[in-house]
Amino acid sequence: MIEIGSKAPDFCAKNQDDVEICSRDLKGKWIVLYFYPKDLTPGCTTEACEFTQSEPEFDNLDAVILGVSPDDTEKHRKFIEKKELTITLLSDVDKKMCEDFEVWQLKKFMGKEYMGVVRSTFIINPEGEIAALWTKVKVKGHVEAVKEKLEELQNK
Numbered sequence: 001m002i003e004i005g006s007k008a009p010d011f012c013a014k015n016q017d018d019v020e021i022c023s024r025d026l027k028g029k030w031i032v033l034y035f036y037p038k039d040l041t042p043g044c045t046t047e048a049c050e051f052t053q054s055e056p057e058f059d060n061l062d063a064v065i066l067g068v069s070p071d072d073t074e075k076h077r078k079f080i081e082k083k084e085l086t087i088t089l090l091s092d093v094d095k096k097m098c099e100d101f102e103v104w105q106l107k108k109f110m111g112k113e114y115m116g117v118v119r120s121t122f123i124i125n126p127e128g129e130i131a132a133l134w135t136k137v138k139v140k141g142h143v144e145a146v147k148e149k150l151e152e153l154q155n156k
Contacts, residue, residue: 002102004133008033008124009100013068013090016076021066021090023128030063030154031124032146034137035103037117039071039079039089043139047119050143052085061150068092069117103135121146123153 012022098104123132
């Protein structure tokens, strides 16, 4: 069970440039790891654009922003180019990260049930522990809430 204070699952996944990004290489940094369902959809686009706009502020907090979806790296590249994103997107086509972080769940939409990504965000501290988490995220105001929580955690 993933909860605040538990060790974050280790991960390795390819980014939009087909470069493998692993949690072990990010030790000592704050990580904002957010999971979203699909590239180039309205809510996911808004969230990615807001994280991109706020990236300099997260940089000042020594935090890396990583977006994760089951889309492949080519789709991530198209998303980044079309929306001029500067954040890193990780491809989780086998859904291993989604399962490890418990965000691959049964969802319902218009009476149909299917497996999908529950929009979620995790702040991982420099020691590799879950410092904050949000599940079933509503996009509006979310990036600001994450930034405020990160500032609060760093000032403890």
